[in-house]
Amino acid sequence: MEIRELLQAYKKGLLSEEEAARALTYSDLGFAKVDRQRSLRCGLPEVIYCEGKTDEQILRIFEDLRAGSCKTALGTRLAPERARWLEGRLSGLHYFEKARIALLGEPMEEVPERYVVVATGGTSDIPVAEEAAVTAAAFGARVERCYDVGVAGLHRLLSKAELIAGASAVVAVAGMEGALASVVAGLAPCPVLAVPTSVGYGASFGGLSALLTMLNSCASGVSVVNIDNGFGAGYQAALINRIGVKNSEDTLY
Numbered sequence: 001m002e003i004r005e006l007l008q009a010y011k012k013g014l015l016s017e018e019e020a021a022r023a024l025t026y027s028d029l030g031f032a033k034v035d036r037q038r039s040l041r042c043g044l045p046e047v048i049y050c051e052g053k054t055d056e057q058i059l060r061i062f063e064d065l066r067a068g069s070c071k072t073a074l075g076t077r078l079a080p081e082r083a084r085w086l087e088g089r090l091s092g093l094h095y096f097e098k099a100r101i102a103l104l105g106e107p108m109e110e111v112p113e114r115y116v117v118v119a120t121g122g123t124s125d126i127p128v129a130e131e132a133a134v135t136a137a138a139f140g141a142r143v144e145r146c147y148d149v150g151v152a153g154l155h156r157l158l159s160k161a162e163l164i165a166g167a168s169a170v171v172a173v174a175g176m177e178g179a180l181a182s183v184v185a186g187l188a189p190c191p192v193l194a195v196p197t198s199v200g201y202g203a204s205f206g207g208l209s210a211l212l213t214m215l216n217s218c219a220s221g222v223s224v225v226n227i228d229n230g231f232g233a234g235y236q237a238a239l240i241n242r243i244g245v246k247n248s249e250d251t252l253y
Helices: 003-011 017-023 038-042 055-067 080-087 123-138 151-158 161-165 180-185 202-215 230-241
Strands: 072-076 093-096 101-105 115-120 142-146 169-174 192-196 222-224
Touching: 003 017, 055 072, 055 080, 055 101, 072 123, 080 093, 101 123, 115 123, 115 161, 115 180, 115 230, 123 142, 123 169, 123 192, 123 230, 142 161, 151 180, 169 180, 169 230, 180 192, 180 202, 180 222, 192 202, 192 230, 202 222
Parallel strands: 115 142, 115 169, 169 192, 192 222
Antiparallel strands: 072 101, 093 101
């Protein structure tokens, strides 16, 4: 429910003062305080990080988001067996197994004539890339995937130069030495969101090598998220893709 709808419902007596106040603050479940106001402040709703939570806790948070009229509710890092348990209890839940993401509701309306590119250095980086791609798509971005275009075969990436040149943002996902982000930033006239992955042999130190390479990139326009954090990059890409199209009447400020 957008803020204007909420105020109109209160004015018509469809919501009590307590219900309206709760929708504009947060819902206290005891084990979690669900931020129903997030989309009004930030344009995108709160997202559930599922690892470390019980199945019942995840279910109750999803139910609370739905009760607060959240039209696009995401749960990340959700294992397949847990997703199957939730699907039996939540109608309208869609699970993206490669991304380990559950979507309750529908994706946000796609931003016209804009898109985000998600690229990987190798095939082994795809699970993290899918987390980024599904997140961005859920929040209104058209996503173009360019997988296995790492620097070991530079011609593969150069064949996508035109696609990269038209993007609002590029998510570059790579393990090993993590050089993909620097090369992409040399081609892209837009922000490049670098995601180091834990893919690689021993001296990659679980993604630390790729992280340091990306942080020390000599190319301008590269921002780096945490190791294997596809969600963070996809969320940021969606925000960039939405710049200039947000309706200010639907926000608090």
